Amino acid sequence: MDLEFSGEVWHWRGPAPHHFVWVPEDDAAAIDDVAGAVTYGWGMIPVTVRLGGSTWTTSLWPKDGGYIVPLKAAVRRAEQVDVGDRVSVGLTIDV
Template sequence: MVVDFDSELWLWAARKTESWTFVSLPVEASDEIRDRTEGLRRGFGSVRVKASVGTSHWQTSIFPGGGDGAYVLPIKRAVRQAQKLEVGDVATVSVELIDL
C-alpha cells in the first residue's frame, strides 16, 4: 500500500525545544492502514514504512498520534535541510507500508 499526500510540517508540542517535526497522514488512509496492519503493528502501534519527500528517501515508522486518528510521520532534520523545508511548509510525501 502506497499513500501519496501533501501535508504541513508541525512540531510535536511536548518536544518543541528538540524540534521533533512531523506530517500527518490523511485520516482516510490512516483508517485503511489501521485495518490492513491489524496484528502486525509494533510498539506504540507503529508501522514500518518507506518514506519519500522530494529527492529524499528513507525507512522509518509511522505512529498513531494525530488528534483526529491520523498516523504521523517523523520528518528528520536531514530531510528538512535537503528539501529546504521548515515547520509550516507543505511537503509532498509518499509512504509505502513495508511489512504487509
C-alpha cells in the same frame, strides 16, 4: 501498500522535539486496515517515506486516532523544508 498525500509540516515541542506531517484521515483508515499485520508494537507502523529526492525508513506514530510521519532533520535540511511548508509525501508499507 503505497500512499501519496500532501500536508503541512508542524513542530512538536515535547520532551523530544520533532517535525511531523499528518497522514490524512482516509489514508489513516487504510493504514488501520493493515496495522495489525505490520505493527511492531505500541501502534508504530514501519514505512519507507519519500519527500522530494529523499527516501528513508522510519515508523508512523499513532496520535489522536490517526498517524503522523516524523521528518528527519537531515531530510528537512536537504529538501529545504520548514514548519508551515506544505509538502508531498509518499509512503510505502510492506504488507
